[in-house]
Amino acid sequence: MVIHVCGGIAAVKVPGLITDLRREGADVRVALTGAAASFVSSLSLQALSGHQVYSRLLDPGENLDGPGMAHLDLAAWADIHLVVPATASSLARMAAGLADDVVSSTLLATSAPVLVAPAMETNMWCHPATRSNCQTLLGRGVHFVGPVVGRLASGKLGEGRMAEPSQVLAVAAELLRPSGELTGRRVLVTSGGTREPIDPVRFIGNRSSGWMGLALAEGAASRGATVTLVTASALVPRLANIQVVPVETAQEMLDEVLTRLPATQLVLMAAAVADYRSSAPATAKLHRGDSPRLALELVPTPDILGEIVARKPQSCRVVGFAAETEDVRARGRAKLARKGCDMLVANPVSGAHSAMGGQQAEAVALLADGREIEIPWASKQEVAARILDLAEELLGSSPGSRDPA
Ligand code: CTP
DSSP: OEEEEOSSGGGGGHHHHHHHHHHTTOOOEEEEOTTGGGTSOHHHHHHHHTSOOBOSTTOTTSOSSSSSOHHHHHHHHOSOEEEEEEOHHHHHHHHHTOOSSHHHHHHHHOOSOEEEEEOOOHHHHHSHHHHHHHHHHHHTTOEEOOOEEEEOTTSOEEEEEOOOHHHHHHHHHHHHSOSOTTTTOEEEEEESBOOEEEETTEEEOOSOOSHHHHHHHHHHHHTTOEEEEEEOOSSOOOOSSEEEEEOOSHHHHHHHHHHHGGGOSEEEEOOBOOSEEESSOOSSOOOGGGOSOOOOOEEEOOOHHHHHHHHSOTTOEEEEEEEESSOHHHHHHHHHHHHTOSEEEEEEOSSSOOOSSSSEEEEEEEETTSOEEEEEEEEHHHHHHHHHHHHHHHHHTSTTOSOOO
16 A cells, blocks of 8 residues: 655654554555655654655656555555545546656556545635545546545634545545445445424534545445445535535435335435424524514424335345443333334443544444344444445355346
8 A cells, every 4th residue: 555645734643554554564655755754754654664765756766666666566466445534636636637646656556455534624625626626536436535524733713634544445435345235236335314394494413523424335335336325414515436426305215215225235324314394394594583483383293214124125134223321131121123124323422432423433233134243433434345245244144136247
């Protein structure tokens, strides 16, 4: 694997990433842009990776095998390229196809998968130029991990913080898996918390972020599945290899899910669906002075998971989720039986390790055959990978559930 380090403050996380990778047995080589050298020392990276570091193009002193063509050797040698951190400038250079330093040249010359971990200030990440560069790169098959919302170099909070090294590792591991365990499968994932309107500006919602569903959708796509993500998350991801269907309410989610169900082999119902909605949402904004008290009448929303289990094709496998504050296993078991799905992933959402809204989770996977499998506290990408391993097992016991080629 080659790690391409670009010039941003998140470059200080690269030494830790290399240490973790080497602990996992990876052979890591490092290429640096000129700006990266201001943030992290070449000597440290050399010591940690156990190899010389590549920082100059066409330098006879920096060669892997041949005489001074390091970019071509690195491009051919790597099983995967990680761009960590990917700055706005490095994304722009990749999108433009520049090849004027060892990093850009290697990335242009390779046919191995490329995974970028963007890190920059929110305004730079949201700028139309960066958005368009990301679209271009996604369209060319470049993989993204993050960025996430968090504290930025400026001290402000916002979207643009680099994904944690453990998340980068989990996505890289997914990309390096022998591909195709889910090839030919149609996978439907739901995510986010549904929003049930009170009036045109207010809604009943919950703390779900949509990150778990997104990690499941990305993980399934990287295993070869054809993935649709029906999401009620406010953060609608821009993904090249996943069909994203934005919805707001439980009813809209139900409609979109049922339309796709007949052709689906695996449903991962990670959405936090509101259980109640207002019986009569106001058509105009409610004003504070309109009445001294406001009572809302709430009526139940449809049970999407229940409808899926009742109407699914026989070979389709269904995974439900449950966020519980207490008696996680017992409540999860009861819910698995009540909902009739093949597996239920129960997350504790109280105490220090709450899965709701954050980037990490722990869970216990409860299977209809009685097994209970602990998934320890880890990034949602890693948790998603364990869930997908189990879902693959479920599909394996489901003959005829693969799409004809
Ligand atoms: N779910 C659903 N439709 C609903 C509510 C929940 O499809 N109206 C799904 C969720 O997506 C999740 C599973 O059912 O996969 C369990 O959700 P949860 O809210 O924990 O269960 P509830 O059915 O709401 O039961 P309870 O209120 O007793 O927790």
